Amino acid sequence: MTVTPRGRHAPVSEATTHRLSLLLRCLRILDGEGVGTISSRLLEERFGMNSAQIRKDLAQFGEFGVRGVGYRIPVLRDRLRGVLGLDRARIVVVAGAGNLGLALADSRNFNSPPFRVAALFDVDPAKVGTASRTGIPILAGTDIARQTQALGAEIGVVAVPAEAAGPTAAALVAGGARAIRNFAPTPLGPFRGVALKNVDLTLFLDGLSYLLAASEPAPPAPEP
């Protein structure tokens, strides 16, 4: 799915937004070090990024490079934040306080501005009323729609077992979530007006095995 955020540029693919996110992270690191400009070549050397791909991606959003100098980091960083919709706060709720939900909610990457994880939900009475390691409250899984609305959450994360994923996503949408990230091991159907992305953990291994296969001879054909 490609869309045009705010009519400011041509739609870009999810692969591109992933690369832009990674680039933005690198720019933040450099900015924190006081670096003012950087070339795509140095981005490749330092962070292992593909400099040609960087230039191609950025060309879609205007002219950022200065010949012989490189990219002006604060300018590029702010522009990427706008493109990625990161120029305003976003409340997130995570349904499921198992290992995955807790790992996400307590991650300093996941729960970091402009995103704020406001609550976890779980159906386990022993967990409800407690908090995660970093202090995120765990609320009742029966209360998802109401709490999602009360918290003003725009993004709902589904980290529950497969059999609970459908009703959980529906409750998040009922509570006003306009974007759903589904980590449950089952694809969820589309919801009208909701950006839905399924994440299959297997993909992380499948992608690697594809690369491993590149360096291997074909397996022997099975006996007829």
Place this chain on the structure above:
Amino acid sequence: MTVTPRGRHAPVSEATTHRLSLLLRCLRILDGEGVGTISSRLLEERFGMNSAQIRKDLAQFGEFGVRGVGYRIPVLRDRLRGVLGLDRARIVVVAGAGNLGLALADSRNFNSPPFRVAALFDVDPAKVGTASRTGIPILAGTDIARQTQALGAEIGVVAVPAEAAGPTAAALVAGGARAIRNFAPTPLGPFRGVALKNVDLTLFLDGLSYLLAASEPAPPAPEP
């Protein structure tokens, strides 16, 4: 990075391998239900996939569709398994037995054939010698290289804190891992001859906020 596995087809992007993985999952579900053939249109209706994209992706690997009938599921499934390098067993080790490492190792998606998670590693003496919920042994984090080699692991997963990620990845590579999936919140540099993929959990939210931004007016310009 695009490569040509086993010289059997043109190289495809990671975005394509992700889509093929999702398609393969859907085919497994259908096969389990005894369905023999399916059209791209029905794949779209049932699983929310993009039928035009499916046809385009599959066209790279040969002719699978039968006009008026659809795709023959067992044939397509076996071909995709070959393309994705899933036609042989792959041993995986997960470094870091925190919430994320445990979530991955105990996931029935992540730890499923042809992948087998053979061990977790952790530096916490209270965890070493125990096992995860699904019975995966937690071994000493000081022993990564030796155990990775002993287990014959091809894939290493880094799920440790940022400050430990570099040495952990190096130990996995020293033990013979040829592919690394890094979930730590820091990019890892390239290792020669090793397929390395960094996963930034923030990407899952950035991708959604990009979609959210599509339906929003541009934020007001800051005061000069």
